[in-house]
Amino acid sequence: MTGLATAGRVAGVLFTAFFFGLTFEGIGRKITARIQKRYGPPWYQNFIDVFKTLTKHGWTHGWIFDFGVLMALGGVIATLSFVPLGNLVAFPGLDNFFVIAYLFTVGALGMAMGMVGTGNPWASIGVARALTLMLGYEVPYLIVITTLLFYYKTGNISSIIEAQAQAGEWNIVKFPIGALVALISLQGMLGKEPFEAPIAPAEIASGPMVELSAKYMGLLMLMNTFMEFIEISLFVDFFLGGGTFFVFLLKYFIVWTFAVMVSAVLPRFRIEQAVAFYWTVPILLAFLQAFFVVNGWVF
Amino acid sequence: MDERSVWEKIADQLRSRSMWMLHYCTGCGAVELPPSMTSRFDMERLGMGPMATPRQADILLITGYLSVKTLRRVIYTYEKMADPKYVIGFGSCTINGGIYFDSYSTINRLDYYLPVDLYIAGCMPRPEAILNAFNTLMEMIRKGEANGWKRYKENYEWYKQNQLRSLGEVIVHDEFHE
Numbered sequence A: 001m002t003g004l005a006t007a008g009r010v011a012g013v014l015f016t017a018f019f020f021g022l023t024f025e026g027i028g029r030k031i032t033a034r035i036q037k038r039y040g041p042p043w044y045q046n047f048i049d050v051f052k053t054l055t056k057h058g059w060t061h062g063w064i065f066d067f068g069v070l071m072a073l074g075g076v077i078a079t080l081s082f083v084p085l086g087n088l089v090a091f092p093g094l095d096n097f098f099v100i101a102y103l104f105t106v107g108a109l110g111m112a113m114g115m116v117g118t119g120n121p122w123a124s125i126g127v128a129r130a131l132t133l134m135l136g137y138e139v140p141y142l143i144v145i146t147t148l149l150f151y152y153k154t155g156n157i158s159s160i161i162e163a164q165a166q167a168g169e170w171n172i173v174k175f176p177i178g179a180l181v182a183l184i185s186l187q188g189m190l191g192k193e194p195f196e197a198p199i200a201p202a203e204i205a206s207g208p209m210v211e212l213s214a215k216y217m218g219l220l221m222l223m224n225t226f227m228e229f230i231e232i233s234l235f236v237d238f239f240l241g242g243g244t245f246f247v248f249l250l251k252y253f254i255v256w257t258f259a260v261m262v263s264a265v266l267p268r269f270r271i272e273q274a275v276a277f278y279w280t281v282p283i284l285l286a287f288l289q290a291f292f293v294v295n296g297w298v299f
Numbered sequence B: 001m002d003e004r005s006v007w008e009k010i011a012d013q014l015r016s017r018s019m020w021m022l023h024y025c026t027g028c029g030a031v032e033l034p035p036s037m038t039s040r041f042d043m044e045r046l047g048m049g050p051m052a053t054p055r056q057a058d059i060l061l062i063t064g065y066l067s068v069k070t071l072r073r074v075i076y077t078y079e080k081m082a083d084p085k086y087v088i089g090f091g092s093c094t095i096n097g098g099i100y101f102d103s104y105s106t107i108n109r110l111d112y113y114l115p116v117d118l119y120i121a122g123c124m125p126r127p128e129a130i131l132n133a134f135n136t137l138m139e140m141i142r143k144g145e146a147n148g149w150k151r152y153k154e155n156y157e158w159y160k161q162n163q164l165r166s167l168g169e170v171i172v173h174d175e176f177h178e
Helices: A002-035 A045-055 A063-080 A097-116 A121-152 A157-167 A176-189 A207-211 A214-239 A245-265 A271-278 A281-294 B006-017 B028-037 B068-080 B091-096 B127-143 B148-154 B156-167
Strands: B020-024 B059-062 B086-090 B118-120
Touching: A002 A045, A002 A063, A002 A214, A002 A245, A045 A214, A045 B006, A063 A097, A063 A214, A097 A121, A097 A207, A097 A214, A121 A157, A121 A176, A121 A207, A121 A271, A121 A281, A157 A214, A176 A214, A176 A245, A176 A271, A176 A281, A214 A245, A271 A281, B006 B127, B020 B068, B028 B127, B059 B068, B068 B156, B086 B091, B086 B127, B086 B148, B091 B118, B118 B127, B148 B156
Parallel strands: B020 B059, B059 B086, B086 B118
Antiparallel strands: none
C-alpha cells in the first residue's frame, strides 16, 4: 500500500512539473512579449510545441545520441521525483540536497554526451559553454547552500522548510545576501539572459540543440522544463519557505516571472565575462554570507 | 488527395499552430521579416518563431532570388529538415526570376528544384502579405493540402534531374571543397 502511495506521489510531482512547468513557460513567453510591446502567443503554446515535435519524423545520430537523450530525460525525471514541492514530497525522508545535487548531474551529463555524439561542432561548442558556465554559477551557489546546510545542521530539504515555518520567517529574510547570490546563480542555471551563452541562437545556432529534430527536440524540451522546475523549486524550498502545494506554486510563479522579466531586458554576457562575473561579485557575497553564518551573525 | 487518419488530422492541427521557421535570407525579402516578428505585426501570436537550425524548423522561407551557388545550400538545408516540412517562396524572384530573369547565375523558378507550398507575390511582399500567407499555409496544413514534402519524395528523380541540370554534375569531396 505504501508503494502505491509513493507511486501516486511521484506521479503527482511529475504531472505538476509537466503541466505547470509548461504553463508557466507559456506565461513567461507572454510576459516577455508584453515587455516588448507585443501580444504574444497563448499560454498553452508550449504544449502545442511539445506535442507537435512529437508528431514529426526526425533523425537519430547513432546510439550514443539516442542514449544521451534518454539519459538526460531519465536523469532529470529521477532528480525531480526527489524534489519536495512544498509539502508534496514523493519520498519523505529521502529529499536530501546531496541526493538531488548528485542525481542532477546525470541529466546534464546525458545531454552533454548525446549532443557531442551528434558530431556537430556547434553542439560541442554549446556543451563546452554550458559546462563552463556551470563552473561559474555552481561555486557561489554551492557555497551559499552549504552555508545554509551548516546553519540548520541537516541536508534534508523538508527539515529546512519546517524550520522556516517554525521560526516564522523565510530564509530570504534570514540570509538576504545568500538569497541574492542564489537568485543570480538561478538566472545562470535557467540559462536566461544575461547568462544565455550556451544556447545563443544567433551565434552558435542554438548550441547543444543544433542537431535535435522532431521527437528528440520534444523530449529535450520536456527535460528543459523539468530542469527549470527543479532549479526554481529548490530556490523556493530553501529561501521562500516552501508552503502547501498551492502556496508553493504561487511562490514558484513569482520567482519564475522575476527571472523572465530580468531576462527580457538584458543582453547577453560572453562566456568568459559570465564566469568572470560569477567569480567576482557573487562569490565574494557568498563568502561574506558564510562568514556571517559561521560567526553566528544571523538576523 | 490521400486519406488521413484521425491521428494525422490531430497532428496537422498541432503543426498548423506551431510553425518554426528557418528564414534562408538570400534577397530583399529578408527585410520584411523583422517587422513581421516584432511588435507591430507580432508573428509569435500565431505560434511562429525563428529557429536557428534546419533540424528544428518546419517552414523554409526562401526570401528572394537564388543564385546557383546558393541553391545548392538551400537544397542541403531543405533535405536536413524533418518531415513534414513546408516551403514558402517570397516575391517574384522565386516565381519567375524577377529582375534577374535573364541572369546567367540565378535560377528562375524555385519549384523546379524544391516543392514550394506557397508563393507570396510582390516585389517585395509587405508584412501584411506575409502574415496573410502564413494564415493561408496554416489553413492548407489543417486541410492536408500542404503536401510539398510528399511531392518531393514521390517525384524525387524529377527534382534531382532539374537540380543537377542547374548545378552541373557535383562530385562532393567534402562540404567545404566541392
